[in-house]
Amino acid sequence: MMAQTSTVARGGGNSSAPARRRSHRPPRRPSGLPNWAVPYVLLVPGLLVIAILLLYPLYQMVDMSFHKVGLRQIRPNPQPAEFLGMQNYSDVFSSDLFWTSLRNTVVFAVVTVALTLILGTLVGLLLNKLGRKMSTFLVVGIMAAWATPPTATAIIWKWLFDSDAGVVNWALNLLPDGLSTLVFGRSDWSGQPWLNAPSTIYVVLVIAVVWASFPFIAVSVLAGLKSIPSELYEAARVDGSTPAATFRKITFPLLKPVFSVLLVLSIIWDFKVFTQLYVLAGGTTNREAFNLSLWAYTEAFSAPPKMGFGAAIAVILTVIMLVITAVYVRQIVRTEADVR
Amino acid sequence: MNPRSVKWLKASGLNAAAVVVFLFAVFPVYWMVATAFKPNDEIFTTRFIPFPLAPTMDHVSRVLTKGVAGHSIWQYLFNSAVVALGTVLIGAVFALLAATAVSRFRFRFRTSFLILLLIVQMVPAEALLIPLFLMVKRLGLYDQLLGLIIVNVGFTLPFAIWMLRTFVAAVPKELEEAAAIDGAGRFITFWRVLFPLVAPGLVATSIFSFITAWNELVFALTLINDQGTYTMPVALQFFTSQRSTDWGGIMAASTLMTIPVIVFFLLVQRRMVSGLVAGAVKG
Numbered sequence: 001m002m003a004q005t006s007t008v009a010r011g012g013g014n015s016s017a018p019a020r021r022r023s024h025r026p027p028r029r030p031s032g033l034p035n036w037a038v039p040y041v042l043l044v045p046g047l048l049v050i051a052i053l054l055l056y057p058l059y060q061m062v063d064m065s066f067h068k069v070g071l072r073q074i075r076p077n078p079q080p081a082e083f084l085g086m087q088n089y090s091d092v093f094s095s096d097l098f099w100t101s102l103r104n105t106v107v108f109a110v111v112t113v114a115l116t117l118i119l120g121t122l123v124g125l126l127l128n129k130l131g132r133k134m135s136t137f138l139v140v141g142i143m144a145a146w147a148t149p150p151t152a153t154a155i156i157w158k159w160l161f162d163s164d165a166g167v168v169n170w171a172l173n174l175l176p177d178g179l180s181t182l183v184f185g186r187s188d189w190s191g192q193p194w195l196n197a198p199s200t201i202y203v204v205l206v207i208a209v210v211w212a213s214f215p216f217i218a219v220s221v222l223a224g225l226k227s228i229p230s231e232l233y234e235a236a237r238v239d240g241s242t243p244a245a246t247f248r249k250i251t252f253p254l255l256k257p258v259f260s261v262l263l264v265l266s267i268i269w270d271f272k273v274f275t276q277l278y279v280l281a282g283g284t285t286n287r288e289a290f291n292l293s294l295w296a297y298t299e300a301f302s303a304p305p306k307m308g309f310g311a312a313i314a315v316i317l318t319v320i321m322l323v324i325t326a327v328y329v330r331q332i333v334r335t336e337a338d339v340r
Numbered sequence: 341m342n343p344r345s346v347k348w349l350k351a352s353g354l355n356a357a358a359v360v361v362f363l364f365a366v367f368p369v370y371w372m373v374a375t376a377f378k379p380n381d382e383i384f385t386t387r388f389i390p391f392p393l394a395p396t397m398d399h400v401s402r403v404l405t406k407g408v409a410g411h412s413i414w415q416y417l418f419n420s421a422v423v424a425l426g427t428v429l430i431g432a433v434f435a436l437l438a439a440t441a442v443s444r445f446r447f448r449f450r451t452s453f454l455i456l457l458l459i460v461q462m463v464p465a466e467a468l469l470i471p472l473f474l475m476v477k478r479l480g481l482y483d484q485l486l487g488l489i490i491v492n493v494g495f496t497l498p499f500a501i502w503m504l505r506t507f508v509a510a511v512p513k514e515l516e517e518a519a520a521i522d523g524a525g526r527f528i529t530f531w532r533v534l535f536p537l538v539a540p541g542l543v544a545t546s547i548f549s550f551i552t553a554w555n556e557l558v559f560a561l562t563l564i565n566d567q568g569t570y571t572m573p574v575a576l577q578f579f580t581s582q583r584s585t586d587w588g589g590i591m592a593a594s595t596l597m598t599i600p601v602i603v604f605f606l607l608v609q610r611r612m613v614s615g616l617v618a619g620a621v622k623g
Contacts, residue, residue, distance in 0.1 A: 038526070039445035043453065046438030046501060053472070053494025054460045060471035074474060123361055126354060134358050140606070141362035144369045147605035149555040151573040152594040156368045159375065159587060167371065170388045190386065211368065272464035275557045275573070282580070293466045300470045301562060307470050314467030321462045329458050 061311045065089070069307035081308070088312035097287060097295055098313075100198075105291040105317070108202055109270040115210045116266055117259075120217020125247075127218060128225045142215035150212065154279035157208040161194040168194070195280060198289040205280055209273060217262055224258040225251070264328040271321050292317040369598070376400060376592040383587050399588035403596070408586075409567045409578040413593050416575040419485060420554055420597075423571055426489035427553040428546045431496050435549075436542060438497075439504035440534070444513075457498045465495060465558055476563050483566045491559050496549040503548065507541025508534070544608040551601055572597045 033041065065088050067073075067081035092098050123142065127135050148156070161168050169189040172180065177187040194200045228251065236246045252259075274293045281289040284298040292313055300310025375383055376399050378392040403413045442450055472491055481487030511534060519529045557573040564570060576597070579590035 033526075036447070039441040039447045039450075042437045042441035042445075046434040046497060047453075049434055049494055049497055050456070050460060053491065054463065054468065054498070057468040057471035057475065058460075058463060060474075061467055064470060069470075074477070126357055126361070129354050130358055131351075134355055138358045138362050142365040143605055144602060145365040147551075147602040148369055148598055149551075149573065149594075149601055151555065151557055151576050152372065152598050153368075155576060155590055155594055156372045159591070160368060160371065162587075164386060165384050165587075167388060170386065211364070215365065268462050272466070274464075274466055275555075278557065279577070283577075293464050296464075297466045297469065297558065301473075307474075311467070311470050314464060314470070318463050318467055321464075322459070325462060329455065 062315055064308050065312040065315045067308045069311070070305055074305065074307070084308065088309050089316075091309060092312050092316065097290060100288060101290040101292050101295045104198070104202065104289070105271060105293075108206065108273065108291060109267060112206050112209050112213075112270045112273075113263070113266045115206065116213045116217055116270075117262065119210060120214040120262075121221050123214060123218035124221025124225065125251075127222045139219065142218060145211055146213075146215035148212060150275040151279060153208050153212045154276040157204055157211070158195060158280055161204050163191050163193040163195075166194075195282070198286065201277075201281055201286070201289050205273070205277055208276055208280070209270065212276075213266065213269065217266070220258060220262055221255065224255045228254050260328050264325050267325055268321065271324075272317065292320075372591050372598070373595050375587060376595045378588065380588060399592035400596075403589050403593045408575055408589065408593070409570065411568055411570070411575075413572075413575065413596060415568060416570050416572045417596065419569060420571040420573075422485050423488050423492060423556075423560075424550045424553040426485070427492040427496060428550045430489065431493045431500055431549050432542060432546050434493070434497055435500035435504050435545060436535075436538070438501045439508050440530070442501070443505040443509040454502075457502050460498050461502075469558060469562055472559075473562055481563075483564055483569055485569060487563050488559060488571070489553075491563065492549075492553040492556060495556075495559075496552050499552075500545050500549050504538075504541060504545045507538050507545070510541075511537045547604045547608045551604060554597075554601060 064081070066084060066086070068084050068087075069081045072079045073081045123138075127138060130138065160166055163169065169192050172184075172189040172192075175187075180187045180189075194204055232250050232254075233246065236250055241249070272293050273291065274297070277289070277291060277294055278284075281294070284294065284302055287298075290298065296310045296313035296317065298310075299305075299313065300307045374391055377395045377397070378389070379394055379396045379398065382389045382393060405412060407413050407415070441447075442453060476482055476487040476491065479487070481490070515533050515537070516529050519533045524532065555573060556571075560571040560574045561577075564574065572593070576590060576593055579586045579593065
């Protein structure tokens with residue numbers, strides 16, 4: 001259905017539009033709208049949607065974080081919420097779960113962002129070096145990983161890491177016993193339960209998320225590499241530059257803007273990972289495995305709902321993300337201003 | 341060694357690396373499909389069975405007839421399709437107008453608007469979930485696909501504008517100026533000149549929104565309680581009970597959910613990347 005729309009629109013655009021325009025030329029009506037007002041009028045619908053569905057809830061979230069919002073406030077004929085001041089926040093900071101979920105959030109994001117960017121960049125460089133056929137073959141392959149919905153991704157990896165019938169335990173058992181003991185401190189992996197303890201849940205989560213997100217990095221890096229003039233590389237070769245020096249002196253500086261966008265996007269995506277964790281941790285019961293997103297969700301929506309408390313956690317998560325990405329956002333905006 | 345064999349070695353080393361990455365990327369997806377077609381005794385075994393020895397349609401037909409949580413998987417696929425298409429159709433209009441504004445005009449607050457687009461994407465969905473849940477409830481849209489559509493429009497719009505604006509900027513301004521000189525009014529210029537040229541980009545952006553809405557779990561989980569209104573990602577949670585998981589069934593259902601997305605992805609892959617990193621690569 002989508003594809004049809006595309007063909008029709010494209011065909012219409014290329015052939016009939018200019019012809020029709022000439023056949024019945026509309027008289028030039030002076031439009032009632034002054035020029036300066038046009039962009040604002042175009043923006044209003046989108047801005048309204050963003051204001052109602054994102055900004056107003058954002059304000060409400062902050063507001064709720066200072067109130068006690070529970071079952072009585074969300075029923076029909078709600079009672080007014082009691083103002084608590086900073087109570088929710090001090091409860092959050094004094095909760096044991098805050099430190100475990102903060103640690104889980106940050107460690108997961110740092111590890112995953114680093115691994116995704118490294119693997120993605122390497123695969124991007126590889127794609128650039130490969131022959132045409134091989135490169136198409138690999139792009140189609142990594143596209144499959146990229147396209148898999150997050151829910152399905154988590155389910156597949158849960159299955160691969162299944163304690164009894166999982167492929168991973170089977171493969172680990174194939175390793176020579178000596179090597180396996182040396183690296184992991186054990187040789188028998190039969191029945192190893194990966195999805196019980198928080199630490200191993202996060203091992204699986206990192207692998208699953210890296211698997212799903214490196215293709216985007218790889219394809220973006222490839223697009224960036226294609227935009228670098230080949231003369232630069234020829235000059236480097238003539239000057240006898242080593243591949244590592246070429247990467248450091250030419251490729252990396254020229255791709256720096258691409259990397260900063262990719263870094264910001266990866267941080268945004270990995271800091272608030274929810275779906276995959278929700279599936280891998282089996283819902284909201286494994287409290288030790290919470291990250292800030294899952295904790296906020298659980299507090300707000302499992303009985304008894306503590307929505308103000310959940311909102312306070314969400315505010316903290318949002319602030320952390322804003323601070324981390326602020327520098328890069330500034331850089332993107334600056335590039336943006338140059339482009340047009 | 342002569343230079344030729346060095347070159348050959350290098351090429352085969354690269355190709356071998358490509359095959360390894362390919363297998364890492366494809367194997368899990370392959371394994372999902374393979375498991376969906378295996379009989380139970382080939383699924384629940386510690387042996388490694390690389391492909392279904394006795395392929396069966398049992399799991400696929402079971403999820404399509406008996407389904408899960410009281411409804412056929414068709415029902416959930418249909419609900420997901422309604423939500424995703426609804427999100428796309430509404431979102432596309434808003435996105436196109438706003439994208440035209442930011443890439444065709446210079447005006448006060450333009451940069452502020454772009455920063456706003458970036459910042460709202462940083463807010464975790466789980467955070468806004470709480471106020472949105474209350475809003476949807478008050479509007480009487482709880483348990484309705486329309487509520488889910490509206491929320492999804494909000495969440496896909498900032499990114500859709502961000503992506504679409506580069507496609508609009510790529511259309512040469514001279515074409516519109518020529519149309520204006522020929523006497524075309526603003527609306528005609530937009531509809532007859534700009535729109536057809538932006539259409540491929542609009543399709544790419546729409547597919548991105550479609551996929552986002554199709555995959556979305558957390559809103560569907562919170563805003564829908566009635567089992568007949570579940571979307572696919574929610575329905576998939578019900579193959580797992582306290583004690584066991586119906587792996588054959590969940591893999592069959594996941595396969596059915598994944599296929600449309602992979603097809604869409606292959607259609608728009610190239611444009612999507614250019615839209616995502618646009619603004620970063622100058623050119």
